[in-house]
Amino acid sequence: MMDWPTRFDRRHFVGTLAGMGAFAALGSITKPVAAFAMDHGPELTAAEMQGRELVRFPGKVPMILLTDRPPQLETPLQYFFSDLTPNDAFFVRWHLSGIPTTVDLRTFRLEVSGLVQKPLSLSLDDLKSKFEPVSVVAVSQCAGNSRSFFRPMVPGGQWTHGAMGNAQWKGVRLKDVLDAAGVRAGATEVYLHRLDVPPVQATPPFEKSLSLDHARDGEVMIAYEMNGDPLPMLNGFPIRLVVPGWYATYWVKSLSSITVADQPLKSFWMQKAYRIPNNATANEDPSHLSQDTVPINRMAVHSIFLRPGPGEKLLAGRSYQLEGLAMDGGSEIRRVEVSKDGGQSWTDANLDPEIGKYSWRRWRADWTPPARGNYHLMARATNAAGEAQLTSQWNRSGYQRSVIEQYDAVVL
Amino acid sequence: MKMQRVLIVLVMAVAGFGTCALRAQQAAHANSQTDDAAANNPVQKISLPSYPPELPPGPGSEAFRNNCLICHSARYVTMQPRFTKAVWQAEVQKMITAYGATITPANKDAIVEYLVSFHGTKDADAQQVPGATAPK
Numbered sequence: 313m314m315d316w317p318t319r320f321d322r323r324h325f326v327g328t329l330a331g332m333g334a335f336a337a338l339g340s341i342t343k344p345v346a347a348f349a350m351d352h353g354p355e356l357t358a359a360e361m362q363g364r365e366l367v368r369f370p371g372k373v374p375m376i377l378l379t380d381r382p383p384q385l386e387t388p389l390q391y392f393f394s395d396l397t398p399n400d401a402f403f404v405r406w407h408l409s410g411i412p413t414t415v416d417l418r419t420f421r422l423e424v425s426g427l428v429q430k431p432l433s434l435s436l437d438d439l440k441s442k443f444e445p446v447s448v449v450a451v452s453q454c455a456g457n458s459r460s461f462f463r464p465m466v467p468g469g470q471w472t473h474g475a476m477g478n479a480q481w482k483g484v485r486l487k488d489v490l491d492a493a494g495v496r497a498g499a500t501e502v503y504l505h506r507l508d509v510p511p512v513q514a515t516p517p518f519e520k521s522l523s524l525d526h527a528r529d530g531e532v533m534i535a536y537e538m539n540g541d542p543l544p545m546l547n548g549f550p551i552r553l554v555v556p557g558w559y560a561t562y563w564v565k566s567l568s569s570i571t572v573a574d575q576p577l578k579s580f581w582m583q584k585a586y587r588i589p590n591n592a593t594a595n596e597d598p599s600h601l602s603q604d605t606v607p608i609n610r611m612a613v614h615s616i617f618l619r620p621g622p623g624e625k626l627l628a629g630r631s632y633q634l635e636g637l638a639m640d641g642g643s644e645i646r647r648v649e650v651s652k653d654g655g656q657s658w659t660d661a662n663l664d665p666e667i668g669k670y671s672w673r674r675w676r677a678d679w680t681p682p683a684r685g686n687y688h689l690m691a692r693a694t695n696a697a698g699e700a701q702l703t704s705q706w707n708r709s710g711y712q713r714s715v716i717e718q719y720d721a722v723v724l
Numbered sequence: 725m726k727m728q729r730v731l732i733v734l735v736m737a738v739a740g741f742g743t744c745a746l747r748a749q750q751a752a753h754a755n756s757q758t759d760d761a762a763a764n765n766p767v768q769k770i771s772l773p774s775y776p777p778e779l780p781p782g783p784g785s786e787a788f789r790n791n792c793l794i795c796h797s798a799r800y801v802t803m804q805p806r807f808t809k810a811v812w813q814a815e816v817q818k819m820i821t822a823y824g825a826t827i828t829p830a831n832k833d834a835i836v837e838y839l840v841s842f843h844g845t846k847d848a849d850a851q852q853v854p855g856a857t858a859p860k
Contacts, residue, residue: 364803370770379799380775409795417766464848465805467815511795514824545770580822 356388359623371544373401378469382406383546386474392618392637395667395674397477399538404546405454405475407518410509412566415549422551426572429494436536436550443484446533448556450670451478451639455559455586455608459710464598466710473616478672481554483535487528490572495524501573502527504553507566520562521577531556534567556670557642559608561586582607594712595705610641612714613701615648615693626723631680638693639672647694648675654688681723689719777802784838787831795825806845812836
């Protein structure tokens with residue numbers, strides 16, 4: 313039976329093989345080498361991989377490949393047994409192939425301009441030394457996380473549940489930076505620009521905007537650290553925006569300049585992309601697409617199963633602990649219920665202590681499968697605002713998935 | 725850290741696991757950023773690996789390669805489910821309208837035919853079958 317999760321201990325592995333005398337032959341590589349199967353252990357099941365490949369990118373453990381140029385890499389579920397997702401396993405999602413591959417901190421500056429009294433040009437050291445550092449634990453989740461579970465399937469990154477991660481972010485308040493520049497009267501918007509560039513001139517550069525009120529709420533952060541370390545290049549080195557509770561499309565990576573303005577940003581990425589049907593559940597009918605759309609914003613209630621793991625088979629009469637994660641847009645997860653009979657009856661799961669309202673929350677529920685057979689497990693989270701997961705949902709872009717999570721368990 | 729990771733790759737090589745030497749080379753440079761960070765180097769630099777999927781030959785493959793791979797890898801196709809011709813047409817049109825791809829009408833048709841030939845389905849419902857997801 314699969315041992316889920318069994319984390320591969322790299323140090324142990326290296327030490328063991330070194331002891332076996334493998335060092336002696338280091339000079340000559342003549343045989344082809346595996347695509348990291350050994351580095352990642354057997355816990356990545358066919359059920360999780362779904363034919364996808366594990367690949368290696370700079371500063372990253374082997375990740376599930378969606379696309380290589382620009383990179384879109386999914387976090388294997390095993391890393392979600394940690395409350396904080398390791399930086400080197402944190403998901404990666406870029407839109408334009410001209411992503412930054414070199415950053416020189418001696419010349420890097422964050423420019424703040426537009427409707428401000430005093431334009432700023434800040435080095436990373438300026439940010440660290442001239443502003444009060446703050447930190448928050450928050451989930452960063454791609455708007456299209458779990459997209460591959462929508463039916464009918466929709467074009468886009470075919471993520472399973474690994475386009476998210478939970479980290480402790482450290483940086484400075486966007487509000488403090490804006491205050492230092494002195495926002496002028498009449499300003500309503502803050503535009504955010506990045507270091508990456510489109511592959512051809514006609515492609516719209518990736519730009520996002522926040523309302524000035526949101527940008528000055530004291531929670532939106534310019535982060536320079538993630539789990540105590542600099543950001544990986546692929547996660548936005550040297551600085552990125554952290555917008556607690558909002559989908560990651562607003563967490564602008566490799567943030568390079570901020571423009572304060574009095575008009576909504578005219579950008580493909582705000583006006584055409586990353587929009588959802590203008591209703592509470594981001595729902596629409598495939599045959600009658602909604603004409604009324606709004607930019608995606610706060611995260612919906614979402615939950616996932618970690619145990620049983622993908623493809624794991626269980627034994628009748630043995631006790632198990634079901635485990636998973638639940639998250640929302642910052643109203644705090646208050647309740648997770650689990651069903652083992654396809655939603656006919658529900659029991660409350662136990663919630664781990666809260667880490668922070670923008671963190672995910674771990675849930676656990678004991679279960680002893682009474683007999684062999686197939687069981688339709690479900691998990692349904694509810695937040696403090698009373699928002700619960702949905703029984704059905706679909707939209708053309710596969711955004712904001714909030715459907716009650718399901719797991720078909722096989723008990724032998 | 726660097727030593728450890730290099731050793732893993734080399735040890736794997738010696739042990740003779742698997743099939744692909746290219747991947748090992750990619751792994752060897754994959755963690756250069758970590759090394760720079762450790763050394764407090766003000767210049768962060770990474771090299772991006774590429775993992776091109778195998779594409780079948782066929783009518784339109786040249787139009788696909790010449791027009792689409794300028795901006796993104798073919799993984800953008802192979803990671804998708806098999807879609808109907810209508811969906812692929814809409815996707816190629818999106819590349820033109822939204823992302824500014826300069827694709828002639830003739831090439832557009834050729835690209836759509838090519839996509840449908842190896843990653844298409846006639847049955848819209850087939851898109852709903854998980855097994856229809858064929859990233860390979």
